[in-house]
Amino acid sequence: MDTTNGAFTCGLDAALVVLGGKWKPLILFHLAHGTRRYGELRRAIGHVSDKVLIQQLKELQADGIIDRLDYGEIPPKVEYSLTAFGRTLGKALAPLCEWGTKYSSNVEAIIERRKVAEGPHAAWKR
Amino acid sequence: MDTTNGAFTCGLDAALVVLGGKWKPLILFHLAHGTRRYGELRRAIGHVSDKVLIQQLKELQADGIIDRLDYGEIPPKVEYSLTAFGRTLGKALAPLCEWGTKYSSNVEAIIERRKVAEGPHAAWKR
DNA sequence: GTTGGCACTTACCAAAAAGTGCATACTGGA
DNA sequence: TCCAGTATGCACTTTTTGGTAAGTGCCAAC
Secondary structure, rough: OOOOOOOOHHHHHHHHHOOOOOOOOHHHHHHHHHOOEHHHHHHHHHOOHHHHHHHHHHHHHHHEEEEEEEEEOOOOOOEEEEEEEHHHHHHHHHHHHHHHHOOOHHHHHHHHOOOOOOOOOOOOOO | OOOOOEEEEOOOHHHHHOOOOOHHHHHHHHHHHHEEEEEHHHHHOOOOOOHHHHHHHHHHHHHEEEEEEOOOOOOOEEEEEEEEHHHHHHHHHHHEEEEEEEEHHHHHHHHHHHHHHHHOOOOOOO
C-alpha cells in the first residue's frame, strides 16, 4: 500500500476519483452481480432519481468502468455491464460490502445515534 | 456478500453510511497507518479546509470510528487514532487502496480524458 | 380515451456540502 | 511589531449535488 503515487496522496485517492458519486459504488455493486437493464438497476438501488442515475451511469461509462448495450428496440432495451477494468474495481469493493454486512447492526446503531443527537448530521445519510 | 440486509440494500450501503464524506476515506487511510496529530493529518490529506476536516473528524469520532486524545497542552496537542471498530473498516478499505495504486495510471488517463471532454464532469473531482 | 411499460432528456432550483476569512491563546524567533 | 507553530470555532459565502417536473415515442391493456 503505497502512500505517494503521482498526483495522488495514495491509492485510495485514485480509487475515489472513479468511485466518487453518491450512487456509483452501488451501481458497481449491482453490476458486479451481472448485467442489468436500466429499470432493474433503478429498482435494485432504490431511492435514486432517473436523472442522477443516468448521469452517473454516463460518467462511469465515459471512465471505462461500465459498458452500455443499446438493442435499438421499442420499447427501449438497454443493458449495462462492467467492463474488464470495472470488474477489477468491483473486486476491490467486495471487502467493503462484506464489512457492511458484518457490521450492519453497528451501523444501524450509528444511524439511531445520529437521529437522537439531532446534531451536525442528524438524518441517515452517506 | 448479502444483497438484502435490514434497512440496507446491501452491505456496501451500510459501509457508505459511515464512509460517506469527501474526506472520510482518506482520514481513515492515514489513521490506519498510525496515530496522527491534527496538523500531520491535515498536511497528509492535502487540500482540505480546517473547517471541513475538523467537522468530519468529529463525525467519525461520534460514530465510534476514531478516537481523539487531547493532551490539554499549550500549544494544543491532540492525537487522532482508529478505534478497534475503525480498524476493521480500515482493513476493508485496503483492497481499494491497492486497486488505486495498481491502476493509478489508468485513473490519471481518466482525469485527462475528463479535462479534454470539458463535459459534465470536467475537472478532477471525486 | 387513460395508464403502464421501456429509457431517457431538459430546465430549473433547493439543499447540502465545502470553503473563506477572521478569530481564539500561548510561545518563540526575526 | 509580525510571523510561525499548535488546534479549533463561528459567520458567511460559494460551489456542488441531487432532485422535481415535465417531456419524448412506441406499444399493449383496460
